[in-house]
Amino acid sequence: MANSKVKIDHVSKIFGSKPKSVIPQVKNGKSKAEILEETGHTVGVYDASMEIEEGEIFVIMGLSGSGKSTLIRCFNLLNKPTDGSIYVDGENIVEYNSSQLKKFRQDKIAMVFQHFGLFDHRTVLENIEYGLEIKNVSKEKRRQIARENLEVVGLKGYEDKYPDELSGGMQQRVGLARALANDPDILLMDEPFSALDPLIRREMQLELLDIQERLKKTIIFITHDVNEAFKLGDRVAVMKDGKVVQIGTPETILESPANDYISDFIKDIDRSKILQAENVMIKPNALVSLKDGLKVAIKEMEENGISSVFVVDRSRNLQGIVTIDDAIEGIKEKKSLEDVLNQDVTTVGKDEYVNDIIPKALESKYPLAVTSGNGRLEGFILRVHVLSGLVAEEVNESTEYHG
Amino acid sequence: MSDFPAIQSHLGDYVSDFVDFLDNALAGLFDFIFFISSRTINGIEAFLDFLPWWLFLVLIFLLGWYFKSLWSGLLYAFFIFLVGTFGLWEEMMMTISIVLSAVIICLVIGIPLGVWMAFSKGFSTVMRPFLDAMQTMPSFVYLIPAIFFFGLGNVSAIFATLIYALPPVIRLTELAIRGVDPEVVESAQSFGSSRWQMLTKVQLPQALPTIMAGVNQTTMMALAMVVIASMVGAQGLGEQVLISINRIDIALGFEAGISIVFLAIIIDRVTGGVADRFQKHRRAK
16 A cells, blocks of 8 residues: 555564564564573564554554554654664655654654653643644744643643643543644554543543544554454554564454454454444345335245345335235235335444444344445344354354344 | 781872872862862852841741741741850851852752763763762761862862762762653653753653752751861861860850751751652652
8 A cells, every 4th residue: 555654564673682683583483482581682573564544543452561562662763673664654764863753753743651651840731832842832832732732632721730630531631632732643642541440441532533533643552452442443453472463454353363362352352342233234135126016025035935025126225124924915905015015124324333233123023224324225134143243153043033 | 816918008109199190180170179169158158248147047937938837937047046146157157158069069060970870871880889989988088188189278178078978969860860750751752852852851850859859968968077077177167066176165066066956957958848849749659
């Protein structure tokens, strides 16, 4: 992809006295533990490659020691990679000299830290304006920008407080405002919500999505929490022992985990909040058009062994559903398909989360119809599909139909 | 008991020769140090002399009140008043001048050295044994080269005081800068701070409470040197103590001694109060 915002290319980061000397050994496939044992060097990140698109939230997920925090510090060269290149807007930042690097950090990239990294000798406002202050932005201007950003994170009125007078959640808002004040293209977030309690964490996650909706930054987000990763990430990279194990959208990782490690990792995840209608729906084998009439409808149902069928118009817009009983009754009473058509069908959008579909599936007498934005019928969902979507293993197709 | 074999070394002679050599080779430097020290001390003394006695009392009261409490302020002013009634007012002013000069020079030298040690592991390793030696060498010993370089008088006293009182501020500055939360340093770095911006806008302010603890210790040690330094001609309260020893004058000895204690209490509490003030807006770590 030529237009990726950030591209890292075979990046390795090794800690120790002679990091370069260890690279060949890692290349030969020695494990992290073996290398530590033999050479005393720690492999932070090994041979990581990924491309991050402009405007996406890219989550790097892994347990502690997986190298995720080491990797994120490569993006702004707090850690200089031992090997490999990092391209931002096509420029290899690893080759930057110190003044280029300073400029890059001042203008293009900002970071939010796990324990906030606030300057506790400065007030909230002075914290937020720090990035502008070191760029020698005039006092009035940086005050104004700082105030605006304080409002973005909902902390208006706290300008003159000191960080330690604020709760953890509020402190991280200050951290976020400080990063945003520089108006960076890229936002690095190193486990920003891990130190917060669950309620505040959820609130901050939603708020981040909200802010992202408006600002459209490129966000690189680190977490050890699978649920957080899958909730926020447009794409997710999973790391283990310094290596990138899988990169993909949350759905693809859930559907086809690359190995046992990842399956294990995602075992506990709340799939109902990740999977959407289109992930669990069935594409209909049988569809009846309005003009086909009752006989065709009955034939379709008999051939497919089903007890009801969706009826669509010429452009495949859902018109309703007809059951086998109603259809047979209709033929006896010489009614048309339209007369027996049941329009009391619950429809769900194909991007609705399974979590939101569950109550609808429980209430509906018929299968749920899944439609795309323009009303076109895309598929249907039975209650059993909702359930089987929630467990990782394949469940044998049940014979249950609506009942 | 066995006799030690007849092997002799004359390390002391070499040191003596070395001091001779230094005195000649670095005459300019010593003149410069002499000039700076005497200027500082004379300036401060002139200022203190210029203050009317009551204004000085008021100043002490205000300092105590601002940094500790109303009662502390009153108590400290009363202490100073007592020293005046002992007839030791001028001596006390002299002592304060010497201590303040020594402390100012200590900070000017010590803080940059401490910062350098924090940034350079090598320099830190080199400096450490010197600092240890400065702190453990009996203080009388460096009185001798002090006289050699600067003659009898207040400048020698300041020089000796410097050697004794410098280590804490250097050590605590190094410790303080190294102790700044790495994430805070990283965050300053991530915004593209230059080295200097990082030091002045983040590291030093963050380190200030600990550095102030070093200033407090350095001040107390400078005060502790007052009596010893009087042996090389420092005037002030220490000189009075020395005189009282020679005359076996218990009354003078006690008065001069208790005056030093008063000063110590006031200086310790006030500098401690300043340190607390800096600590105020810190998270409990």
